[in-house]
Amino acid sequence: MTKQVDVIVIGGGPAGTAMASGLKAQGKSVLIVENDLWGGTCPNRGCDPKKILLSAVEARRHAQNLAGHGLRGVPTIDWPALMATKRGYTDQIPSGTLNGLKAQKIDTMHGQAYFRADGELTVDGEVVAATDYVIATGQRPSILPITGHEYFATSTDFLDLDTMPSRVTFVGGGYVGFELATIARSAGAEVHLIHHNQRPLKAFDPALVKALMQNLTQQGVTFDLDVDLNKITQQADGLHLTDDHGFDLTTDLVVCSAGRVPNVDHLGLANVGVSYGRHGVQVNDHLQTANPHIYAIGDVSDTPVPKLTPLAGYEARYLVGELTQAGAPISYPVVPTEVYAEPKLAQVGMTATQAAKSDKYQVHELDMTHWFTYYRLQTPQALAKVIVDQQSGLVVGASFLSEIADELINYVALLIDKQVTLAGLQKLVLAYPTPASDLQYLY
Missing domain, CATH: 3.30.390.30 (FAD/NAD-linked reductase, C-terminal dimerisation domain)
Incomplete structure (x- = not known):
């Protein structure tokens, strides 16, 4: 017998869980589906673990600034101990999230959601049905399609390293590249950040970006700009990163930090008339797709705001209201954005x-x-x-x-x-x- 509810939420991250909890509080019957880690990217392999690692970086930086001004010596980062602290938090997120949903009597399923050609939704082949559907599947790290791309690690890999390699290289000068480069350098690695043009962090003020780069350069981060990397090869002395113009860098770990892509390619969205591009699922100003019964929120949606966890919750609260009592188009407040470098x-x-x-x-x-x-x-x-x-x-x-x-x-x-x-x-x-x-x- 097909399971039928008012709303099915696809994705158990910050957007999806906020959506499910809000709807349940309004008396709606809800099923939430997750095919990976309950809790999503932010608490498992994103903002939260990154900030735990950065806490040690910040403490070390403060001690470094005050050396000779009331403090003696600068502490070193104990990476295994820091990683154990991070895992002490992240290891309990999936079970804690799932238990929280169950405590609210929200139905859950773990598996891959897919819209079939007949419009029905399946989860690992089992048919489920609802009046409305909410896509909240987030994003994942992108991998540049270059020769040797199989040697790329991702931010997920970096945030769970058992040991810090001696040489670490980041390819892509966005938030992720700058933040993880800051952590790796403070932990003692030789760090390079490769960017394909002269303008990393292009959404931010150019003069302040330049000043940030100067600060990081003084701390030992090397910026390799105007490098259009096209090949990674593994050799006896490490991974060789090369382009067509003589660039050749040897490293122990290479992290692709060249943006993120929406998690939509395995949902069968074309079967239900839902369009998406590299910025996410296309929605109107009510977060509704071209299919009037399918919505998208959080990082997976193509909206005119940054992909940030607080906005996932903001959009979820809006859409709960929209699905319980239709109202005005969504209106966003000013949104602060940050690069957690040093x-x-x-x-x-x-x-x-x-x-x-x-x-x-x-x-x-x-x-x-x-x-x-x-x-x-x-x-x-x-x-x-x-x-x-x-x-x-x-x-x-x-x-x-x-x-x-x-x-x-x-x-x-x-x-x-x-x-x-x-x-x-x-x-x-x-x-x-x-x-x-x-x-x-x-x-």
Whole structure:
């Protein structure tokens, strides 16, 4: 007998579990399907384990900055112990997620979901049915189709290394490449980052990206720009990475950090009229596909916002409302984005490049290195670009490069979303001295 529910959610990550829990709370019958690890990428092999590894990197960096300023010596990273700490968290995620779903009396299935030509959904061949379907299958690391691509490791492999190799190379200058290069270098590896042009992290302010690269270069990361890698060969002394113009680098581990691709190719979407491309499943502003009973949320959906875990939850909450009581199109708040390198790079709202196209905005370029907040930590460099609407006096965007950029960017996101002017901010009394008490100097 075919199992029938109100909604089937395909994908047991942050988007899918939030969706299932929200629908269940509204009285809907729900089945959630996962074919890999319950909990999805973020807690198992993404944001969370990365941040655990970065905790040791940050502590080491703080001690390094304060060496000679009240501290003696710089600690070394004990990679096996750090990895054991990470696994102490990640090992319990799949069972914890599944148990949480069962505690809510949400039906679960583990297997591959597939829409057949007749439109029916199967999970490992078993037919299941619903009124509506939600695709929340996320993304996976892409692998460049070059000769020897089988030698590529992925971010998943790196975040579960038993030991840190002596030489590690990252191919692709996006978030993942910069963040994992920071970790590998701090753990003692000789690190190269290869990028195919002169503009890594192209979504961020060019001047701040350049400053970040200079910082990482001083820490020992080597950037190989304008290298269009096309071959990996294994030889006695390691893996040789080459292009057509004389580049030849030998490494012990090569990680493909050239973006991610949507997990949709095994779902049979063409059989049910659902279109997708390299940016994900195509949806309208109600997160609905061309098939009116199939929706897509989270990293797998082609939406005009970054692929971030908080947005997965945001879209899930919206769609729960949409499936229980249809409403307005989805509207996104300003979304902060960050690169967890050392120092960190973060931005939100309008960029300085965008602001330069109009005389309506003023760009404040700030060197905060000698502000007390950074002096007490002996931070080597702290830079900011803040965009202010001259007529309203409101902050509409900002970019930060510092060791606390991730904290500052959230404060500024609140200033933008709540439309706080300088006068409004100064009506508050914030604890001093803290990064929050510095906010008034950004206007």
